[in-house]
Amino acid sequence: MSSGMPEREFLPYGRQSVDDDDIQAVVNILRSDWLTTGPTIGCFEHAVASFVGGGQAVAVSSGTAALHAAMYSIDIGPGDEVIVPSMTFVGTANAVVYQRGTPVFVDVREADLLIDPVLIEEKISSRTKAIIAVDYAGQPCDYATLREITDKYGLFLIADACHSLGATYKGNRSGSLADLTIFSFHPVKPITSGEGGMVVTNNPDWIEKIRQFRNHGITTSHQQRSRQATWCYEMTDLGYNYRLTDIQAALGLSQLKKLSKRIFQRQEIAAHYDRLLQAVSEVKPLTTGLDISHGYHLYVIKVSSRGQVFKALRNDGIGCNVHYYPVHLQPYYRRKFGTRAGECPVAENAYEQILSLPIFPGMVDTDIEKVVFALSQCV
Numbered sequence: 001m002s003s004g005m006p007e008r009e010f011l012p013y014g015r016q017s018v019d020d021d022d023i024q025a026v027v028n029i030l031r032s033d034w035l036t037t038g039p040t041i042g043c044f045e046h047a048v049a050s051f052v053g054g055g056q057a058v059a060v061s062s063g064t065a066a067l068h069a070a071m072y073s074i075d076i077g078p079g080d081e082v083i084v085p086s087m088t089f090v091g092t093a094n095a096v097v098y099q100r101g102t103p104v105f106v107d108v109r110e111a112d113l114l115i116d117p118v119l120i121e122e123k124i125s126s127r128t129k130a131i132i133a134v135d136y137a138g139q140p141c142d143y144a145t146l147r148e149i150t151d152k153y154g155l156f157l158i159a160d161a162c163h164s165l166g167a168t169y170k171g172n173r174s175g176s177l178a179d180l181t182i183f184s185f186h187p188v189k190p191i192t193s194g195e196g197g198m199v200v201t202n203n204p205d206w207i208e209k210i211r212q213f214r215n216h217g218i219t220t221s222h223q224q225r226s227r228q229a230t231w232c233y234e235m236t237d238l239g240y241n242y243r244l245t246d247i248q249a250a251l252g253l254s255q256l257k258k259l260s261k262r263i264f265q266r267q268e269i270a271a272h273y274d275r276l277l278q279a280v281s282e283v284k285p286l287t288t289g290l291d292i293s294h295g296y297h298l299y300v301i302k303v304s305s306r307g308q309v310f311k312a313l314r315n316d317g318i319g320c321n322v323h324y325y326p327v328h329l330q331p332y333y334r335r336k337f338g339t340r341a342g343e344c345p346v347a348e349n350a351y352e353q354i355l356s357l358p359i360f361p362g363m364v365d366t367d368i369e370k371v372v373f374a375l376s377q378c379v
């Protein structure tokens, strides 16, 4: 290092783990005949569907594309309302808008920042078609209560499980808890394919619709046409190019083999934080429900002096982050949908206090101790 300054390791809040097997899997595809729409896509889809125990899967180019495809498959259109928690990534609500639907924001519970079932019924109207549950931080929502509500009003239950692949609720894996489940394979998520996403459902009609949707709305795939020795194809509805490549699928498939181990590592890191943070009374971790195996995509704490703590940790080389600025407060939603401060007071108040601490497989005990020590000095 020319500056003569000691290099200080920056500890990020999340980081992917890619090993030699993952790299070899990608290289094998690069040497093969199929870079996209090849056989590895189906292998990845089968592997994820069988891992979660939730029917069939369709791989797409991102978690956002998966959300969009889910909204398309249940025919969300102009005038339709979809219930969305405000404490989520903007992509959850945007998918409703892509289909010209209206997201209706519902507040979350203070202790775990999951959608509050008690507040849902007052937001249901004759135009409500679905509820999107977001498994914030990797903890599955209260699906039993959500299912009672969707049954009572005849709504679809969609799980935005971008954080919770590998987590369980009452012994059942995320991916088997809703009518349609969405996963993301962005590098900070539980497993990665670079970019990528998947929809999982038991409904074969939706599977077929989403397969066409990811390929411009065309009814036959390139492979089907070549098997049938025909050049004909029909575009029956407007779709997109939301395909995943085989290069990405090979990486995802290889990563999936290590998911259970990685979730276990995340749980150990979280347990270590929990133990050490008991001594720092100003810091309050979120709670975990009974009957939950938490995926710990994020480890979120609340501190009253969040702004100052964020800066102090950053100065100590500790990457922390804030998930999320409530979506109903985003300028776009205020402008287009007239949403306002005060509509989701729990999310708004939590936003002032939350901080996501570093958590990723490969973090070592001294990293955790360093974070907690730095916290204890600045709260």
Ligand SMILES: *Cc1c(COP(=O)(O)O)cnc(C)c1O
Pocket (backbone or CB within 6 Å): 062, 063, 064, 065, 088, 089, 091, 092, 134, 160, 162, 163, 184, 185, 186, 195, 196, 197
């Ligand atoms: C990451 C994420 C998405 C979007 O996934 P991409 O693959 O980045 O498009 C949607 N919802 C939630 C809750 C997410 O965390």
